[in-house]
Amino acid sequence: MRYEIRVDGQMSDTLTAAFPELDSFVAPRQTVLFGEVTDEAHLFGLLARFQSLGLHVVEMRRLPA
Numbered sequence: 299m300r301y302e303i304r305v306d307g308q309m310s311d312t313l314t315a316a317f318p319e320l321d322s323f324v325a326p327r328q329t330v331l332f333g334e335v336t337d338e339a340h341l342f343g344l345l346a347r348f349q350s351l352g353l354h355v356v357e358m359r360r361l362p363a
Contacts, residue, residue, distance in 0.1 A: 300361040301341070302332040306354040313351060317344070328356060 303320070309329040314322050320333040335341045348355050 299335050299337075299341075300333065300363070301335045302330060302357075302359050302361055303344070303348075303355060304357040305329045305331065305348065306356050309353070313353070316347060316351060320344075332361070 304325070305328060307327065307329065308324050309322070314329070314331075317331055320331040322329055322331045324330075335344065345355065345358075
């Protein structure tokens with residue numbers, strides 16, 4: 299499964315490095331991360347990581363295969 303996750307603001311290189319399994323780019327007022335999510339446990343782990351780093355997830359969506 300591929301997902302796109304949008305986070306409020308521009309993430310620093312250090313924060314982006316906390317998600318090595320995802321690629322990213324900066325959009326106006328957001329950072330967009332995207333990539334392969336292996337299963338539901340991986341997805342919940344990503345969300346927990348965002349939360350523990352104090353990042354606000356604005357949108358998350360599954361991309362077409």
